[in-house]
Amino acid sequence: MKRAKVNQNINLADYHDVWVIGEQREGKIHPVTVELIGEGKKLAEKIGKKVVAVVAGSEIEEEVKKLLHYGVDKIIYIQHPLLKDFSTDGYAIATSQLILEKKPEIVLVGATSIGRDVGPKIAAQVGTGLVADCTSLDIDPEDGKILQTRPAFGGNLMATIICPKNRPQMSTVRPGVMQKATYAENPKGEIEIFVPKLEEKDIRVKLIGKIVTDKKSVNLIDAKIIVSGGRGLKGAEGFEMIQKLADTLGAEVGASRAAVDSGWIDSIHQVGQTGTTVRPDVYIACGISGAIQHLAGMGESKYIVAINKDPNAPIFKVCNYGIVGDLYKVIPAMIEAIDKKTEFDF
Ligand SMILES: Cc1cc2nc3c(=O)[nH]c(=O)nc-3n(C[C@H](O)[C@H](O)[C@H](O)COP(=O)(O)OP(=O)(O)OC[C@H]3O[C@@H](n4cnc5c(N)ncnc54)[C@H](O)[C@@H]3O)c2cc1C
Structure with missing residues (x-):
């Protein structure tokens, strides 16, 4: 899939809902997904829209279902055997196809190594912009524009950036910044399966092996x-x-x-x-x-x-x-x- 031409004359009213691009590694949901859902719910409430979590992968339906405990209205599970392991091409193409079909208004991506890789590529493929590494988000309830705040000029000032003409409005959000959505005992919401048009030749990088680092793992994000x-x-x-x-x-x-x-x-x-x-x-x-x-x-x-x-x-x-x-x-x-x-x- 190629970079889309930026269309300045889109009808903003065609775009709905707040999407959270969930992340999974080795079939396990990454905690940033629950943080993004927490933030997505806050934004969606302010403009009376729904929150949709999107997760790509293969054979991880049981894990994906767990997100229904965090108060999303819907999960779209992008399912394809070629999405079993992460690849920038595969995940970007599949997610872009879904975005172009469903037209979300806001798309939040975790500013993890995977999100920082795939987020800008999705933005280019759907013809919109992306504000990277946001540390806070708010929304103008009048016109639904998100106010995306991030450090600028070497961190010496905080800039609030808007995306007035294109949709979706896309941000990557740093892990550990947003409050996690709260867990509810009873799951609610529905799961929709989306099967993207994806072929082996679309994925230019092949995974030939995984080397697990022997570095001591450090979990700063969850540390008390x-x-x-x-x-x-x-x-x-x-x-x-x-x-x-x-x-x-x-x-x-x-x-x-x-x-x-x-x-x-x-x-x-x-x-x-x-x-x-x-x-x-x-x-x-x-x-x-x-x-x-x-x-x-x-x-x-x-x-x-x-x-x-x-x-x-x-x-x-x-x-x-x-x-x-x-x-x-x-x-x-x-x-x-x-x-x-x-x-x-x-
Ligand atoms: C774009 C950009 C991104 C950056 N990102 C980061 C980042 O993610 N994280 C980060 O930390 N920095 C970042 N920096 C660097 C940042 O600007 C500072 O240079 C850095 O944080 C300074 O580290 P420091 O406080 O350890 O060192 P210093 O500023 O040199 O401070 C050392 C302190 O130790 C005290 N001290 C010395 N001896 C003792 C002693 N014996 N007992 C008690 N106190 C003592 C001194 O009084 C001094 O206050 C970034 C800079 C830029 C431009």
């Missing part, structure tokens, strides 16, 4: 507590101490980009605009100054604790609890205090 280290650690050894505090608290380890760029820790730990967006109950920032691009990824944490030797560090403007001091003294004292369950005394 995160202990993050920054340039203030002064070296990779600092992360051993961060890990110790994290183990003591049952937390995950995060990092600033400066720490990642210095090669002290793997990039899967990076929190921020170009890393993972997190919203834990407790975020402990150790030796992190609080640059806007870092705050963009953790500012929604319930409680922020900052440890920094500079009393003027910007992180102290956003934290709930601030400790001014040398992290190499503060963190061992915290670990000891937690081990002994004693009061802190710095």
Whole structure:
């Protein structure tokens, strides 16, 4: 399927409903799908439209059905043997065919590695635009235009972007940013099966094997507590101490980009605009100054604790609890205090 010509004279009234492009990996629904449904429902309610979840795959009907517990009005299951494994061509062609046939008004895609790959391709194939990496969405109830907000100019300002003339309005939304839809015991809604016109020759990349990484998996998105280290650690050894505090608290380890760029820790730990967006109950920032691009990824944490030797560090403007001091003294004292369950005394 080729890039569609952008048609400036479409009839906006022909387009309906809010679609969420669900994601599955190895036949398991990715959590971002439930976050997108939560956000899709909020938008749909404001304009009195329905929420439809779209999932592509093969032989995953039982897994797809689970989404009916999250309050969608309908699921469209794009089913084809060639969609068993993800391919940009296969998923983009199949989803574009569906969009061109059904004409959704809004299409939300997760800004995951898969969504960032396939989302722009779908937009090009259906002849619309796409606002990538949105951190918040709202809707103008008068005309149904979505207000898509994302960091711009290196994260130094937030831009709100609209798509006034084309449909669907498409956004990719970062995982971990939106509230998940709530689970209801009783499923509701219907499932429609869509069989796309897809041939082997349409898929230019062939999957010849899968290599499972032996890296320790890091789940920052679901972590209740995160202990993050920054340039203030002064070296990779600092992360051993961060890990110790994290183990003591049952937390995950995060990092600033400066720490990642210095090669002290793997990039899967990076929190921020170009890393993972997190919203834990407790975020402990150790030796992190609080640059806007870092705050963009953790500012929604319930409680922020900052440890920094500079009393003027910007992180102290956003934290709930601030400790001014040398992290190499503060963190061992915290670990000891937690081990002994004693009061802190710095
Ligand atoms: C387009 C773009 C995207 C970006 N994306 C990200 C992103 O996703 N995530 C991210 O983190 N950054 C990102 N950045 C980089 C960001 O601008 C900052 O450079 C980075 O966050 C700084 O990391 P830091 O706070 O660890 O280092 P610094 O800003 O150097 O701060 C180190 C802090 O440690 C403190 N310190 C030093 N020694 C000690 C000690 N012994 N005890 C206690 N405190 C101490 C210092 O007072 C200082 O406040 C991005 C930048 C751009 C332009």
